[in-house]
Amino acid sequence: MYKAVIGLEFHCEMKSHTKVFSNAINGFSKLSNQLVAPLDMGFPGTLPVVNKTCVKKAIEMAMILNCKIPEYMEFDRKNYFYPDLPKGYQLTQFFNPVGVDGKVVIEVNGKEKEVLIHDIHLEEDSASLDHYYDTSNIDYNRSGVPLLELVTEPCLNSADEAIEFLEYIKRIYEYTDISDCDTKKGQIRADVNVSIMDNDSKELGTKVEVKNVNSFDSIRKTIEYEIERQSKLKSEGRYDEVVQETRRFDDETGTTIHMRSKADAIDYKYFTDPNIPKYKITNELLEEIKKNIPMLAHERKNKYISEYNLSEYDAKVLVKNKKVSDYFEECVRLGADAKSACNWITTKVLAEVNKSDEITIDDVFIRPSMIAELIKLIADKKITNNQGKEVFTKMLEEHLTPVEIVKKYNMEILEDDNLVNSLVDEVLSENEKAIEDYKNGRTNMLDYLVGQVMKKSRGKANPVDAKNKLLEKIK
Ligand code: ADP
Ligand code: MG
Numbered sequence: 001m002y003k004a005v006i007g008l009e010f011h012c013e014m015k016s017h018t019k020v021f022s023n024a025i026n027g028f029s030k031l032s033n034q035l036v037a038p039l040d041m042g043f044p045g046t047l048p049v050v051n052k053t054c055v056k057k058a059i060e061m062a063m064i065l066n067c068k069i070p071e072y073m074e075f076d077r078k079n080y081f082y083p084d085l086p087k088g089y090q091l092t093q094f095f096n097p098v099g100v101d102g103k104v105v106i107e108v109n110g111k112e113k114e115v116l117i118h119d120i121h122l123e124e125d126s127a128s129l130d131h132y133y134d135t136s137n138i139d140y141n142r143s144g145v146p147l148l149e150l151v152t153e154p155c156l157n158s159a160d161e162a163i164e165f166l167e168y169i170k171r172i173y174e175y176t177d178i179s180d181c182d183t184k185k186g187q188i189r190a191d192v193n194v195s196i197m198d199n200d201s202k203e204l205g206t207k208v209e210v211k212n213v214n215s216f217d218s219i220r221k222t223i224e225y226e227i228e229r230q231s232k233l234k235s236e237g238r239y240d241e242v243v244q245e246t247r248r249f250d251d252e253t254g255t256t257i258h259m260r261s262k263a264d265a266i267d268y269k270y271f272t273d274p275n276i277p278k279y280k281i282t283n284e285l286l287e288e289i290k291k292n293i294p295m296l297a298h299e300r301k302n303k304y305i306s307e308y309n310l311s312e313y314d315a316k317v318l319v320k321n322k323k324v325s326d327y328f329e330e331c332v333r334l335g336a337d338a339k340s341a342c343n344w345i346t347t348k349v350l351a352e353v354n355k356s357d358e359i360t361i362d363d364v365f366i367r368p369s370m371i372a373e374l375i376k377l378i379a380d381k382k383i384t385n386n387q388g389k390e391v392f393t394k395m396l397e398e399h400l401t402p403v404e405i406v407k408k409y410n411m412e413i414l415e416d417d418n419l420v421n422s423l424v425d426e427v428l429s430e431n432e433k434a435i436e437d438y439k440n441g442r443t444n445m446l447d448y449l450v451g452q453v454m455k456k457s458r459g460k461a462n463p464v465d466a467k468n469k470l471l472e473k474i475k
Contacts, residue, residue, distance in 0.1 A: 002196040002234060004227045005204055006162050007154035009191040011147050012179045014054055020124050020146035021048035021091060028185050032139035040143040042086030047275055054146040057178045058122040060289050061148060062099025064172055065117050070096045073279040078268045083138055084127040092123035094270045108164045115165050116153035123147050154204060159223040163216055171297045174322040183215045190219055194226040210247045210256050222249045225256055300325055308338035317346050323361045330368035336375045344371050348392050365399055374402040381462060382412050413462045420461050424469045427452045435474060
């Protein structure tokens with residue numbers, strides 16, 4: 001087997017009110033050409049105005065990735081012609097990206113892995129093209145949408161590492177509210193570079209670039225397919241057939257297909273955009289941004305372990321998705337015991353979420369307030385834990401709150417001591433044989449007797465209470 005080397009160029013559409021250089025809304029529209037300013041169509045006489053929010057968010061991300069940040073914010077023109085690029089150039093950062101030489105440490109299958117970031121830069125998206133039978137539609141909604149492009153060094157060595165890294169980055173984008181990373185809205189795209197080399201070699205192999213892969217699942221398949229394809233050629237002595245080329249991933253076959261060779265590489269004639277004055281990144285600005293970086297996933301995880309005594313495993317499950325973590329924190333804020341809230345969420349609530357790819361925790365009918373209410377009912381011994389599970393199911397079915405369900409089904413635990421006492425007496429008088437067996441050492445008979453009391457109370461007695469009363473009377 002050979003050693004695989006992977007480098008990623010990960011593009012992600014940012015959240016902002018307006019586009020990165022114009023005042024058109026940065027949003028999602030099912031209709032073409034609704035969110036467009038003249039600048040986004042490259043009209044003569046228009047000038048770009050840099051979106052400060054995007055600049056701040058880009059710097060924030062560069063900080064989180066432990067990058068070096070330049071003195072000035074500048075933008076460069078990447079010149080090429082294509083119908084989706086009306087100006088004839090894309091505004092990007094080529095000479096002075098907002099972050100360079102970063103580093104993060106991630107965990108892959110229980111082992112630490114250091115990932116080196118070559119750079120991260122802020123740029124504008126192009127328009128999008130839809131091709132029909134005899135016409136094509138240019139949709140400028142996407143033209144000028146802010147993009148962050150993160151480029152790694154060739155330092156990843158498996159599909160697992162690449163995906164774990166991307167999940168890590170996606171989580172940061174979500175926790176910082178920089179991007180939703182919504183695949184369905186086409187918010188992420190990656191160029192995946194793959195090469196192989198002999199295990200003991202010092203020199204990197206020939207890389208193949210697979211362009212515009214747009215889901216984590218496809219990225220994994222791309223890497224696995226390329227490693228296999230290149231390894232096969234190499235083991236057959238045909239490594240000269242692995243050439244520097246650009247390929248694309250084909251969803252239907254799960255393979256990659258040749259697009260163009262390195263010989264067709266375009267010279268983009270980069271130069272710094274003269275229409276955008278360079279902008280000094282002051283220490284005050286850096287301080288302000290740093291101060292406002294929210295608690296990230298791993299910090300929340302540590303807090304859950306140290307403050308709430310959750311297990312490492314549970315804490316990880318909760319922070320994996322920001323919405324789930326927010327949901328948990330809301331339960332705790334509303335007074336729920338953290339450990340109980342965690343149990344309900346990781347078992348029951350996530351089971352609902354996982355039933356379909358289409359839904360998130362926000363779509364589940366049961367809200368944090370209801371979880372808090374349910375936990376309180378159990379803590380106050382109004383219902384038993386088992387009844388709690390039944391309440392949960394009924395809440396989903398009937399869209400009612402825990403209190404409403406308990407009322408509707410008359411589930412409250414019997415608090416009437418006299419009544420429970422008389423049920424216990426009844427059970428004792430009807431089960432002389434069982435009592436004798438119990439006294440002769442068959443301790444499980446006690447559970448049987450508790451069961452009988454529960455049955456008579458139609459599940460409403462408190463089993464612990466019933467057990468204590470039985471024990472008292474048997475003596
Ligand atoms: P190019 O000049 O073709 O754009 P770069 O050196 O800028 O190539 O790298 C682009 C991307 O390709 C980076 O993400 C980098 O990590 C990755 N890369 C470079 N060399 C290799 C290689 N031999 N194997 C895998 N990935 C590589
Ligand atoms: Mg490149």
